[in-house]
Amino acid sequence: xxxDPELTLEITGAALVADGVRSLRLAxxxxxxxxxxxxxxxLEFDLPNGQIRHYSLCNETTDANSYEVAVxxxxxxxxxxxxxHNDLQVGDLVTVRGxxxxxxxxxxxxxxxxxxxxxxxxxxxxxxxxxxHAEGIEWSLVYGGRSRESMAYLEQxxxxxxxxQIVPQDExxxxxxxxxxxxxxxxxxxxxxxxxxxxxxxxxxxxxWPDGTLHLERFAAGSLDASVQADAGTxxxxxxxxxxxxxxxxxESITDALGRAGIIVPTSCREGxxxxxxxxxxxxxxxxxxxxLGDADRESGxxxxxxxxxxxxxxxxxxx
Amino acid sequence: xxxxxxPAPLTKSELDIVLEERLSDARTLPxxxxxxxxxxxxxxxxxxxxxxxxxxxxxxxxxxxxxxxVRVGTQGVLLTRDESxxxxxxxxxxxxxxxxxxxxxxxxxxxxxxxxxxxxxxGLNGExxxxxxxxxxxxxxxxxWPLIEVRSVEWFGWIFINASGDAPEFSExxxxxxxxxxxxxxxxxxxxxxxxxxxxxxxxxVIENYLECYHCPSIHPELCRVAPPESAxxxxxxxxxxxxxxxxxxxxxxxxxxxxxxxxxxxxxxxxQARWTLYFMLAPNLLLTLQPDYVMTHRxxxxxxxxxxVECTWYFPREVAERPGFDPxxxxxxxxxxxxxxxxxxxxxxxxxxxxGYRPGPFDEREDGVRAFQAQxxxxxxxxxxxxxxxxxxxxxxxx
Ligand code: FES
Ligand code: FES
Ligand SMILES: [Fe+2]
Numbered sequence: 001x002x003x004d005p006e007l008t009l010e011i012t013g014a015a016l017v018a019d020g021v022r023s024l025r026l027a028x029x030x031x032x033x034x035x036x037x038x039x040x041x042x043l044e045f046d047l048p049n050g051q052i053r054h055y056s057l058c059n060e061t062t063d064a065n066s067y068e069v070a071v072x073x074x075x076x077x078x079x080x081x082x083x084x085h086n087d088l089q090v091g092d093l094v095t096v097r098g099x100x101x102x103x104x105x106x107x108x109x110x111x112x113x114x115x116x117x118x119x120x121x122x123x124x125x126x127x128x129x130x131x132x133h134a135e136g137i138e139w140s141l142v143y144g145g146r147s148r149e150s151m152a153y154l155e156q157x158x159x160x161x162x163x164x165q166i167v168p169q170d171e172x173x174x175x176x177x178x179x180x181x182x183x184x185x186x187x188x189x190x191x192x193x194x195x196x197x198x199x200x201x202x203x204x205x206x207x208x209w210p211d212g213t214l215h216l217e218r219f220a221a222g223s224l225d226a227s228v229q230a231d232a233g234t235x236x237x238x239x240x241x242x243x244x245x246x247x248x249x250x251x252e253s254i255t256d257a258l259g260r261a262g263i264i265v266p267t268s269c270r271e272g273x274x275x276x277x278x279x280x281x282x283x284x285x286x287x288x289x290x291x292x293l294g295d296a297d298r299e300s301g302x303x304x305x306x307x308x309x310x311x312x313x314x315x316x317x318x319x320x
Numbered sequence: 321x322x323x324x325x326x327p328a329p330l331t332k333s334e335l336d337i338v339l340e341e342r343l344s345d346a347r348t349l350p351x352x353x354x355x356x357x358x359x360x361x362x363x364x365x366x367x368x369x370x371x372x373x374x375x376x377x378x379x380x381x382x383x384x385x386x387x388x389x390v391r392v393g394t395q396g397v398l399l400t401r402d403e404s405x406x407x408x409x410x411x412x413x414x415x416x417x418x419x420x421x422x423x424x425x426x427x428x429x430x431x432x433x434x435x436x437x438x439x440x441x442x443g444l445n446g447e448x449x450x451x452x453x454x455x456x457x458x459x460x461x462x463x464x465w466p467l468i469e470v471r472s473v474e475w476f477g478w479i480f481i482n483a484s485g486d487a488p489e490f491s492e493x494x495x496x497x498x499x500x501x502x503x504x505x506x507x508x509x510x511x512x513x514x515x516x517x518x519x520x521x522x523x524x525x526v527i528e529n530y531l532e533c534y535h536c537p538s539i540h541p542e543l544c545r546v547a548p549p550e551s552a553x554x555x556x557x558x559x560x561x562x563x564x565x566x567x568x569x570x571x572x573x574x575x576x577x578x579x580x581x582x583x584x585x586x587x588x589x590x591x592x593q594a595r596w597t598l599y600f601m602l603a604p605n606l607l608l609t610l611q612p613d614y615v616m617t618h619r620x621x622x623x624x625x626x627x628x629x630v631e632c633t634w635y636f637p638r639e640v641a642e643r644p645g646f647d648p649x650x651x652x653x654x655x656x657x658x659x660x661x662x663x664x665x666x667x668x669x670x671x672x673x674x675x676x677g678y679r680p681g682p683f684d685e686r687e688d689g690v691r692a693f694q695a696q697x698x699x700x701x702x703x704x705x706x707x708x709x710x711x712x713x714x715x716x717x718x719x720x
Pocket of ligand 2: 436
């Protein structure tokens with residue numbers, strides 16, 4: 001995603017804001033204004049070991065000269081969050097791209113916002129809450145985590161009183177999603193970020209809600225990062241018209257795999273933005289990784305952008 | 321209203337007579353105003369593009385990522401809805417080499433606007449996101465190539481576009497029609513039914529026909545059964561609209577074949593407002609009819625001098641439309657009959673205008689709405705500018 005501006009920023013502050021959660025402030029060397037952003041935006045970090053991580057911005061959008069992210073030290077981390085926790089010091093320089101936003105706070109002035117955050121997933125939600133509050137939008141937050149000590153920003157959130165419901169697992173168990181989402185509420189948008197178990201459950205329950213209700217961020221806050229996702233799993237692609245079957249390997253795109261088998265599908269951007277490689281799906285469920293398709297197309301699974309998207313089923317049959 | 325455009329290719333004397341001070345001295349527009357391609361070309365540029373044209377309903381682009389291409393006069397316009405729910409309108413031309421982003425009439429739902437030609441991609445807010453594989457010619461800067469925005473507004477759930485960019489502010493354009501329509505609050509109403517018709521007539525005859533009920537006794541038996549045409553009244557306007565009303569007979573509740581409603585009275589209106597049908601022409605292309613229990617629009621698009629596309633739509637409060645078993649046909653059937661009677665008359669008038677014997681005719685007092693509209697046109701033909709229409713005073717003057 002070379003299209004975003006690359007910034008070299010200095011770490012101007014760092015603090016432990018909860019057990020295993022370190023917040024970092026970043027600014028330009030000359031402290032000049034940074035590109036603006038909207039709630040839900042994240043930065044892409046290049047780490048010295050070659051890894052790429054995405055972390056949501058969680059400071060005030062009006063704070064023009066610095067960015068803040070909060071990073072969870074993930075036990076299964078392949079070194080990314082460990083580096084951020086242990087090696088990065090105030091004064092160090094990091095390379096980032098963005099801000100980008102795949103999780104915009106899209107809501108009408110008469111709608112209500114229901115925020116659901118799990119653990120470090122609170123980070124993109126915080127700026128949304130500030131925005132909702134500033135604009136007089138009705139909102140409430142349910143925030144779950146392992147224990148109070150592990151949950152960042154509790155103090156700030158407690159100022160909002162009964163709009164905020166804190167659910168530490170060791171005291172209260174899991175968030176009661178059934179009560180929260182079992183009955184569709186009119187004029188309500190749901191914004192959710194957290195571990196994939198939570199996201200899957202929320203997605204499941206929101207099936208009966210009106211189209212466009214649910215907004216979620218899957219790889220926010222580095223808990224799951226895009227590079228891990230993008231490489232996961234091999235699957236089979238059947239090119240129906242050409243009568244060819246091929247394996248798509250880990251880290252390989254469908255277009256590349258088809259190319260190896262002698263089937264050339266024209267591509268331009270190769271990053272899931274331009275739509276050149278859009279291909280009809282005859283059978284199988286795509287795992288959409290693009291930035292172009294709308295929600296209805298995505299759900300219907302009738303087409304996919306095969307330069308980036310993958311498969312949720314072991315096999316995909318494509319109209320190529 | 322602020323810029324002056326070249327006058328239309330009609331003679332001053334044939335326009336002056338439309339503007340005669342006394343209604344009895346005034347005559348209708350000359351046949352050329354309806355028949356000539358040159359006039360329609362002029363109107364597209366100077367009447368439609370210079371106005372606020374209704375291009376459809378907000379729900380046509382309801383969800384984030386919804387996109388629709390429409391035509392306004394000679395201009396192609398792309399509508400988009402962004403992630404924060406804001407509407408955008410752009411000239412439908414890619415900043416690379418001008419390919420249309422979407423063919424006119426087509427819809428899409430995508431997170432980005434994608435040009436089919438060389439795959440440039442723009443955000444829903446128009447910014448160039450990726451000039452796909454564009455081989456940088458030294459100083460190519462994406463910020464310099466956004467889609468070019470066109471003025472757009474949403475008003476009670478309808479979308480209006482000013483393609484020329486220099487029409488008065490929309491609030492000034494509609495004037496006090498906003499207050500008049502407010503009790504009905506059509507913003508959240510939903511479409512119960514919609515019909516479209518392609519008429520073999522000039523677009524202006526459809527508006528003129530809508531603005532008078534002198535013809536009602538002769539061609540609308542069903543309408544006369546629910547509302548006696550002599551009850552017409554004029555409304556005081558401060559915007560680019562003309563309007564009047566017909567009062568229902570005591571035994572009729574609404575415009576339907578039996579005078580009964582298949583819906584509910586609209587919550588915000590008074591007992592007095594529930595006794596009338598209010599008819600509005602919002603220049604240049606929207607006819608808006610407010611009724612006790614539903615709202616109707618006719619949206620006009622001229623296709624050629626002798627061809628007009630009309631979309632007639634019936635809107636109901638959401639809770640009514642979503643009620644199990646709700647049937648909008650009580651409204652749609654009545655108006656479908658009435659529309660066809662009107663449209664046959666308009667097509668026949670056009671046939672008459674095509675004969676060599678057509679001459680500008682006189683106005684009856686009940687046609688001062690037609691005359692006000694024609695005076696608005698005549699002034700525009702002469703000066704190249706939209707002016708507010710003359711006040712009309714059908715029957716007792718009565719302000720809603
Ligand atoms: S090549 Fe651009 S989306 Fe696949
Ligand atoms: S004309 Fe649109 S990309 Fe070339
Ligand atoms: Fe009529």
